[in-house]
Amino acid sequence: MLEPIIRVNNIKVIYNQGKSNEYNALRGETLEIYPKEYIILFGPSGCGKSTLLYSLLGILPPSSGEILVKGENPYKYGVKDMVRFQRSTVGIIFQSFNLIPSLSVIDNVALPLIFANVPPAERYIRSMKLLKQFGVEQQARKRSTDLSGGQQQRVAVARSLINDPEILFADEPVGNLDSVSADQVMGMLEEINIKQQKTVILVTHDAKLLPYAHRVYHMKDGGVEREVVNPEKKQIKQTDPGTSILSEIEKLARIYPYASPEELRVKSVVNFLTQDIGFDQIERLERTVGMFIDGKLTDEGFVDKLTRSVDEGGPEIDRHRAETFEEKLNIVLKEARDIRAYRDNFTAKVASLRQGDRIAEVREDLMRECGFRIPPEHIARMDELLKFRIRGFIQSEDFRRRLKSPFEGDGMGLDPDTARYVSWYLEKLIGQGMYL
Amino acid sequence: MRIADSLKLSTRMFKTNPARTWLTILGMGVGTAAVVMLVGLGFGLQNILLEKIVFGDTLLSLTVTPPATSAVALDDGALAKFKAIPNVQDVSPLATFQSLITYNGLSANTDLEGSQASYFKYAGIAMAAGSPFTDQPSDGNDVILSSAALQLFGVSDPKAIIGKPVSFRIVTQAQNGGQSEQVPLNGNFTVTGVTNDSASIYAMIPLATLSSQVGIQQYDKVQVRVNASGNLGGVQAAIVKAGYVVSALSKTVDQANQIFTGVQWVLAGFGGIALIVSAIGMVNTMTVTLLERTGEIGVMRTIGGSPRDIQFLFLAEAVVVGFLGGMTGMAIGIAGGLIINYLLNLVATHFGGAAVALFAFPLPFLGFITVFSALVGFITGIFPARRASSISPLEAIRYK
Numbered sequence: 001m002l003e004p005i006i007r008v009n010n011i012k013v014i015y016n017q018g019k020s021n022e023y024n025a026l027r028g029e030t031l032e033i034y035p036k037e038y039i040i041l042f043g044p045s046g047c048g049k050s051t052l053l054y055s056l057l058g059i060l061p062p063s064s065g066e067i068l069v070k071g072e073n074p075y076k077y078g079v080k081d082m083v084r085f086q087r088s089t090v091g092i093i094f095q096s097f098n099l100i101p102s103l104s105v106i107d108n109v110a111l112p113l114i115f116a117n118v119p120p121a122e123r124y125i126r127s128m129k130l131l132k133q134f135g136v137e138q139q140a141r142k143r144s145t146d147l148s149g150g151q152q153q154r155v156a157v158a159r160s161l162i163n164d165p166e167i168l169f170a171d172e173p174v175g176n177l178d179s180v181s182a183d184q185v186m187g188m189l190e191e192i193n194i195k196q197q198k199t200v201i202l203v204t205h206d207a208k209l210l211p212y213a214h215r216v217y218h219m220k221d222g223g224v225e226r227e228v229v230n231p232e233k234k235q236i237k238q239t240d241p242g243t244s245i246l247s248e249i250e251k252l253a254r255i256y257p258y259a260s261p262e263e264l265r266v267k268s269v270v271n272f273l274t275q276d277i278g279f280d281q282i283e284r285l286e287r288t289v290g291m292f293i294d295g296k297l298t299d300e301g302f303v304d305k306l307t308r309s310v311d312e313g314g315p316e317i318d319r320h321r322a323e324t325f326e327e328k329l330n331i332v333l334k335e336a337r338d339i340r341a342y343r344d345n346f347t348a349k350v351a352s353l354r355q356g357d358r359i360a361e362v363r364e365d366l367m368r369e370c371g372f373r374i375p376p377e378h379i380a381r382m383d384e385l386l387k388f389r390i391r392g393f394i395q396s397e398d399f400r401r402r403l404k405s406p407f408e409g410d411g412m413g414l415d416p417d418t419a420r421y422v423s424w425y426l427e428k429l430i431g432q433g434m435y436l
Numbered sequence: 437m438r439i440a441d442s443l444k445l446s447t448r449m450f451k452t453n454p455a456r457t458w459l460t461i462l463g464m465g466v467g468t469a470a471v472v473m474l475v476g477l478g479f480g481l482q483n484i485l486l487e488k489i490v491f492g493d494t495l496l497s498l499t500v501t502p503p504a505t506s507a508v509a510l511d512d513g514a515l516a517k518f519k520a521i522p523n524v525q526d527v528s529p530l531a532t533f534q535s536l537i538t539y540n541g542l543s544a545n546t547d548l549e550g551s552q553a554s555y556f557k558y559a560g561i562a563m564a565a566g567s568p569f570t571d572q573p574s575d576g577n578d579v580i581l582s583s584a585a586l587q588l589f590g591v592s593d594p595k596a597i598i599g600k601p602v603s604f605r606i607v608t609q610a611q612n613g614g615q616s617e618q619v620p621l622n623g624n625f626t627v628t629g630v631t632n633d634s635a636s637i638y639a640m641i642p643l644a645t646l647s648s649q650v651g652i653q654q655y656d657k658v659q660v661r662v663n664a665s666g667n668l669g670g671v672q673a674a675i676v677k678a679g680y681v682v683s684a685l686s687k688t689v690d691q692a693n694q695i696f697t698g699v700q701w702v703l704a705g706f707g708g709i710a711l712i713v714s715a716i717g718m719v720n721t722m723t724v725t726l727l728e729r730t731g732e733i734g735v736m737r738t739i740g741g742s743p744r745d746i747q748f749l750f751l752a753e754a755v756v757v758g759f760l761g762g763m764t765g766m767a768i769g770i771a772g773g774l775i776i777n778y779l780l781n782l783v784a785t786h787f788g789g790a791a792v793a794l795f796a797f798p799l800p801f802l803g804f805i806t807v808f809s810a811l812v813g814f815i816t817g818i819f820p821a822r823r824a825s826s827i828s829p830l831e832a833i834r835y836k
Contacts, residue, residue, distance in 0.1 A: 054830050057738060059737070059738060059828070059830045059833075060830050060831040079742060079743060080742075080746075083740060083741075083742040086737075086739065086740050087739075087740035088737060091739075092738055092739070094735075094833070098731070098735045098833070100732055100735065100736075101452070102448040102451055102452045103445075107444075109740075110741040111736070111739060112739045112741075114438075114441045114445070114654070115437060115738060115739075115740045115742070115745050116743045117437060117438060120438075120440075159739065160739070163740065277552070365508060380795075
């Protein structure tokens with residue numbers, strides 16, 4: 001039976017204990033982390049995830065309860081053992097990198113070795129090896145402040161690994177990074193977890209990072225709300241069959257990371273009531289539509305992909321419906337382009353004869369899609385309403401109200417259902433057009 | 437941590453905060469400079485007083501004079517006796533006669549003293565010009581005058597009289613209490629040196645020359661050279677026991693030195709106040725540095741720096757600043773002393789005084805200041821270093 005590398009037993013952390021501003025940062029946490037696991041402590045700010053991390057690092061003594069790292073309680077260590085623990089058992093990287101600005105990059109990486117009395121030649125070799133591994137060896141002689149954020153964080157990762165610790169802590173490691181650097185750093189952490197077989201414990205509030213972990217502890221208000229196992233990763237923690245079951249709620253939790261289990265239940269059942277395809281299909285459908293919008297699929301390719309079965313990774317839509325999707329989507333995209341062109345010309349104050357045609361085409365499409373006809377004498381007002389809405393002079397609510405109100409007033413005299421549908425559809429076209 | 441590494445880590449402030457670091461060093465330097473200058477002044481004054489007599493030979497010599505009662509005579513027999521006393525290395529007598537000295541046609545009364553070359557060393561006679569005679573026969577007609585004697589002839593520049601001829605007539609009392617008579621001293625005497633004694637009028641010639649022409653019954657003084665300072669007391673007691681009067685320059689010098697040690701401490705005390713002010717300033721700077729580095733300390737603590745490492749880094753930094761402050765202080769203090777001395781001497785010589793070295797900076801004193809300044813740095817570093825090492829790593833990391 002695999003022994004956990006970290007065992008947290010009912011720990012509580014109370015800040016300012018006994019004072020008027022007493023604050024329970026952790027309210028009795030119990031969790032187990034196994035060697036070589038990638039664990040994410042996830043939650044909004046103030047949920048206690050960082051508090052838990054720093055407690056595990058050995059610098060925040062819990063007010064009660066027990067932490068065992070490799071079977072030993074670091075808070076029972078003397079100064080010497082604590083230093084040994086921080087030198088050889090754990091490593092940490094921070095959101096703000098925390099490199100020492102007055103030292104060169106290589107000295108920053110070698111700093112833990114300097115404290116550990118390692119001779120300079122060996123320090124150099126070990127530091128350079130890590131810098132090379134993380135692609136920052138060109139920067140070795142630069143001051144750390146001269147590096148970009150991504151480079152700094154890579155240096156910080158090198159520093160955290162220089163003593164070859166078994167456990168690597170990361171406190172919002174990509175919180176200060178652009179998405180490209182963030183991907184690089186997350187990739188490094190994954191590699192450290194998989195190739196170098198280190199236990200990685202990462203704290204974040206960013207749901208995008210959750211797929212990296214084996215397991216995610218969702219935290220809220222100083223406690224673990226639930227533990228979510230990542231179905232895409234081969235689990236290290238062994239569970240007896242039947243003790244946990246991966247339900248739709250767990251899958252939904254990955255789509256809506258901030259939602260509580262109750263909210264997820266509601267989402268699940270509302271999906272059943274309003275839609276005839278499930279979240280899995282929706283996800284795949286979204287991916288396929290995304291590819292089509294990006295121009296990566298032809299019309300035929302799109303239909304073909306929509307009809308693929310779930311086993312083939314498709315949303316499994318029947319052919320007839322898929323063709324309708326393709327047709328409608330093309331119309332929506334065309335009208336979205338019309339609306340975009342109209343708005344562009346309008347804001348650029350370009351007078352063009354095509355403007356009227358664009359409005360007419362949107363009107364025609366609306367009538368076709370929503371199934372209504374208007375007499376010729378009403379066309380001018382309809383076009384005026386469309387222009388007002390597309391230019392943003394009136395809100396969608398006004399637009400809908402005027403569709404319903406009688407023609408004798410300032411409206412179009414449509415019945416309420418049609419009016420709602422027209423407005424709903426136009427908003428979609430405008431939305432598509434705005435972000436085309 | 438290795439020494440080289442801790443030095444590297446504790447001198448980063450020269451890169452990160454050069455202006456503040458150098459100002460702190462300058463502050464310590466000014467404080468140290470005050471001590472160096474004031475104590476240097478004490479040493480200088482001490483030297484001015486003692487420099488003429490503090491030769492080793494002089495300090496190891498006893499001056500023996502005959503007792504007022506004439507109970508014992510200070511004659512060749514006495515010299516032999518002194519020489520026989522254990523630990524006595526040498527004796528050097530001085531015979532004195534009344535005489536008339538003639539220079540450039542002018543005559544004046546003076547003491548004519550006969551001595552051996554060694555007497556100059558033992559009595560601590562310093563020369564203003566020329567050099568003392570030796571015991572060689574070739575120097576037999578050399579004359580050394582005191583600078584007071586020059587005044588008789590209206591000569592102010594000691595160098596002007598060197599090489600000039602003088603002649604002597606010895607005045608002797610008649611045996612029967614009758615008239616005194618004057619006996620010319622044979623030989624062509626030439627002035628070869630002038631002592632810087634402006635208090636008493638005398639001329640010195642080699643004892644051999646004097647005794648070849650006049651009979652010497654008694655000596656006026658005898659310098660007894662003792663082999664080591666520890667034996668001064670014993671030899672002195674033996675001579676006193678024989679009935680002679682003994683005075684030791686070393687005693688006087690000792691007393692003077694004691695007084696000057698006191699003076700130096702008082703001066704050092706004044707300088708010390710300045711140094712304390714600088715040290716307080718440095719504690720302040722170190723505390724600010726501590727606050728600035730709080731985050732850094734937190735990081736170092738979480739990546740394997742022990743509290744001792746942190747404490748050591750701060751102490752090392754304080755010692756470096758203190759030490760460099762000491763160096764700067766010595767440079768400022770010595771330069772300042774020399775400049776003041778130069779200016780004073782400009783004024784003094786302008787008004788006809790003699791140039792003196794008002795400041796002195798003995799090497800052991802400078803060595804002491806070097807160590808002391810590092811120590812002051814160390815002491816000022818203790819408090820911030822303690823704080824730095826006891827700071828909680830978590831609070832340090834979160835400190836903004």
